[in-house]
Amino acid sequence: MRRVVFPPTFGGWRAAARPLLEAGIPPADLLFEAASDEQPALHGLGDGAVPAAPPGEAARAAFRVPRRFFELAEAAACHADGERWGLLYRVLWRLTHGEPHLLEVAVDPEVHRLLRMEKAVRREVHKMHAFVRFRAVAADDGEHYVAWFEPAHPVVERAAPFFAERFASMRWSILTPLGCAHWDGASLAITPALPRAAAPGADELEPLWRTYYASTFNPARVRTNAMRAEMPMRYWRNLPEAAQIGELVRGAPARVRRMVENAGLPPELARPPRRSAD
Amino acid sequence: MEIAAKLAILADAAKYDASCASSGAKGRRAGPGGIGSTEGTGICHSYTPDGRCVSLLKILLTNVCVYDCAYCINRRSSDVRRARFTVDEVVSLTLDFYRRNYIEGLFLSSGIIRDPDYTMEQLAAVARTLRRDHGFAGYIHLKAIPGASPELLDEAGRWADRLSLNVELPTQENLDRLAPEKKLVQITGAMGRMRERIHEAKEDAAAKPGRALPAFAPAGQSTQMIVGATDAPDATLLATASELYAGPELRRVYYSAFSPIPHAAGHLPARPAPLVREHRLYQADWLMRFYGFAAGELTTPERPNLDLSLDPKLSWALGNRGRFPVDVNRASKEELLRVPGLGTRNVKRILAARRWHRIRTDDLARLKVPLRRALPFLVTADHTPTLLDAAGLRERAAPSRAQTDLFDLATAAHGEL
Numbered sequence: 001m002r003r004v005v006f007p008p009t010f011g012g013w014r015a016a017a018r019p020l021l022e023a024g025i026p027p028a029d030l031l032f033e034a035a036s037d038e039q040p041a042l043h044g045l046g047d048g049a050v051p052a053a054p055p056g057e058a059a060r061a062a063f064r065v066p067r068r069f070f071e072l073a074e075a076a077a078c079h080a081d082g083e084r085w086g087l088l089y090r091v092l093w094r095l096t097h098g099e100p101h102l103l104e105v106a107v108d109p110e111v112h113r114l115l116r117m118e119k120a121v122r123r124e125v126h127k128m129h130a131f132v133r134f135r136a137v138a139a140d141d142g143e144h145y146v147a148w149f150e151p152a153h154p155v156v157e158r159a160a161p162f163f164a165e166r167f168a169s170m171r172w173s174i175l176t177p178l179g180c181a182h183w184d185g186a187s188l189a190i191t192p193a194l195p196r197a198a199a200p201g202a203d204e205l206e207p208l209w210r211t212y213y214a215s216t217f218n219p220a221r222v223r224t225n226a227m228r229a230e231m232p233m234r235y236w237r238n239l240p241e242a243a244q245i246g247e248l249v250r251g252a253p254a255r256v257r258r259m260v261e262n263a264g265l266p267p268e269l270a271r272p273p274r275r276s277a278d
Numbered sequence: 279m280e281i282a283a284k285l286a287i288l289a290d291a292a293k294y295d296a297s298c299a300s301s302g303a304k305g306r307r308a309g310p311g312g313i314g315s316t317e318g319t320g321i322c323h324s325y326t327p328d329g330r331c332v333s334l335l336k337i338l339l340t341n342v343c344v345y346d347c348a349y350c351i352n353r354r355s356s357d358v359r360r361a362r363f364t365v366d367e368v369v370s371l372t373l374d375f376y377r378r379n380y381i382e383g384l385f386l387s388s389g390i391i392r393d394p395d396y397t398m399e400q401l402a403a404v405a406r407t408l409r410r411d412h413g414f415a416g417y418i419h420l421k422a423i424p425g426a427s428p429e430l431l432d433e434a435g436r437w438a439d440r441l442s443l444n445v446e447l448p449t450q451e452n453l454d455r456l457a458p459e460k461k462l463v464q465i466t467g468a469m470g471r472m473r474e475r476i477h478e479a480k481e482d483a484a485a486k487p488g489r490a491l492p493a494f495a496p497a498g499q500s501t502q503m504i505v506g507a508t509d510a511p512d513a514t515l516l517a518t519a520s521e522l523y524a525g526p527e528l529r530r531v532y533y534s535a536f537s538p539i540p541h542a543a544g545h546l547p548a549r550p551a552p553l554v555r556e557h558r559l560y561q562a563d564w565l566m567r568f569y570g571f572a573a574g575e576l577t578t579p580e581r582p583n584l585d586l587s588l589d590p591k592l593s594w595a596l597g598n599r600g601r602f603p604v605d606v607n608r609a610s611k612e613e614l615l616r617v618p619g620l621g622t623r624n625v626k627r628i629l630a631a632r633r634w635h636r637i638r639t640d641d642l643a644r645l646k647v648p649l650r651r652a653l654p655f656l657v658t659a660d661h662t663p664t665l666l667d668a669a670g671l672r673e674r675a676a677p678s679r680a681q682t683d684l685f686d687l688a689t690a691a692h693g694e695l
Contacts, residue, residue: 107641215289226329
């Protein structure tokens with residue numbers, strides 16, 4: 001068993017995996033370990049030297065990997081699961097050893113697992129685009145918009161270009177425990193993680209936003225399960241509007257009762273708000 | 279009145295419009311100094327405890343209205359508090375919320391003040407100011423006011439991603455009873471005109487180099503129907519929806535279960551419509567748009583309403599058992615799409631995988647196909663159904679009571695069947 005240590009990015013894994021594949025080393029002989037921040041990366045080859053054999057049959061086949069594999073691998077690289085690197089190598093091995101159509105077989109257990117990782121990463125990127133909340137900070141040279149976000153997967157770099165495009169004319173920073181992204185109006189920078197205390201605690205627009213959130217809620221159709229399926233509770237502490245959810249839900253039955261009384265209907269005809277499981 | 283007080287009134291007044299979509303307009307980018315972008319798929323920035331998403335700042339310009347539609351909280355005879363935003367107030371609010379990443383953009387509607395032209399002109403002024411004076415490239419959905427002049431609708435379409443006109447009720451007879459000022463022909467006439475403008479703009483954009491966004495409502499039109507405010511059965515609602523998809527080519531029809539509103543009018547039905555009815559209509563609508571079903575297949579003259587206890591595809595399959603079982607390894611795409619429990623994405627995966635691999639039951643389980651619903655209708659490499667003619671099939675295939683509440687999880691507006 002050979003340990004392969006490399007920087008924990010798609011590029012790092014790719015640089016490490018390529019010579020191994022070319023040398024025909026099967027997945028069962030390898031243990032992929034992403035280098036942690038403290039541990040300097042060994043640029044690919046780990047502690048066992050790879051024989052410098054000329055590229056053979058396997059190497060030529062290695063270049064005929066479907067483009068879809070790279071899409072999948074780039075996404076899976078942003079998943080938190082430590083086993084992703086070994087899984088990527090196993091799928092790459094199979095693609096280049098007799099199963100070139102493997103990625104079309106979504107029901108294959110390894111492909112399926114990779115697809116699920118891709119889906120989880122896509123979802124986390126989407127949720128980051130949705131749930132980042134900027135707070136304006138006055139600076140000498142105009143406003144700086146700063147957000148604190150806690151992603152479940154290391155997706156900051158993957159999610160950042162969206163913000164650069166949408167908020168190109170603003171200066172902003174998104175701080176997370178898995179790295180930070182900054183935009184100065186011209187270029188994107190990715191920097192190491194910062195603590196929550198580095199982010200501002202409030203914004204003067206937030207009371208208005210909370211007013212909007214409370215007013216657009218319809219108390220006659222409470223469905224908290226539907227809300228939590230799309231906005232899991234782990235995001236709530238960083239969403240300024242979420243603090244009032246409990247109060248809105250508790251107050252809903254009385255509000256519906258009042259509507260019905262005002263309309264002159266017998267109260268038993270009002271639909272009681274649905275009770276959620278929680 | 280303070281801005282927060284206005285916002286509370288005018289957001290509350292707008293929330294009975296179910297539309298929240300911010301999708302459909304791909305790839306607009308702000309120019310230098312501007313702000314914003316639109317994605318192909320919209321983004322839901324939050325969810326309220328009613329399970330609905332918050333994607334756009336959805337407000338009325340004013341809830342003052344000269345009309346008297348019985349189902350509407352803002353009707354002339356309601357004693358609800360009234361407020362009115364200025365154009366600049368809406369523009370600032372939209373930009374302030376957008377910069378903080380609260381929203382994808384603005385959904386602006388209004389009560390009818392003075393006359394349709396005046397109201398439409400006010401809505402267009404907000405959109406024009408955002409686009410022209412602030413370089414705003416986010417999403418804008420404007421309500422088109424029935425009876426407004428074609429020139430004003432044209433201007434609205436130039437600035438907006440989406441335009442919508444709510445038919446609210448599926449027949450003129452229904453409207454006569456509850457919304458006497460509304461005329462169905464006027465609404466569908468305006469939709470038809472906008473369809474022409476959308477087509478022209480698409481052709482113009484296609485003729486230009488690069489991939490310019492069409493200059494008129496690139497995200498198309500939508501509408502809404504209220505469910506259960508009259509005795510119109512689901513068959514009527516689905517037939518009207520089907521005509522609106524085919525004729526004016528609407529992108530979406532929204533269904534909104536009639537629910538108690540403050541200050542309700544006396545001649546509305548006493549009972550709110552069950553939310554599950556709204557959910558079944560969304561499922562049926564999905565079947566018409568993505569699964570090849572015609573409106574007329576989903577109900578029968580004897581049973582003009584959808585079955586509340588079963589999803590409409592399973593209900594259809596139980597009534598058409600002669601068309602099953604189908605073989606997951608051989609059936610056409612169209613046949614697979616009609617199998618209960620198989621969604622469009624899994625059908626696509628099955629079609630790709632079966633070229634290289636015989637599909638077995640545990641493969642379907644891995645794709646999270648609900649086996650209880652699907653297997654009675656499917657042949658797999660290691661399964662042949664035996665219960666197609668059994669009297670108890672309905673009970674066996676139907677979700678258990680605990681699973682019935684799954685509709686809580688699947689937001690009605692999206693999800694697979």
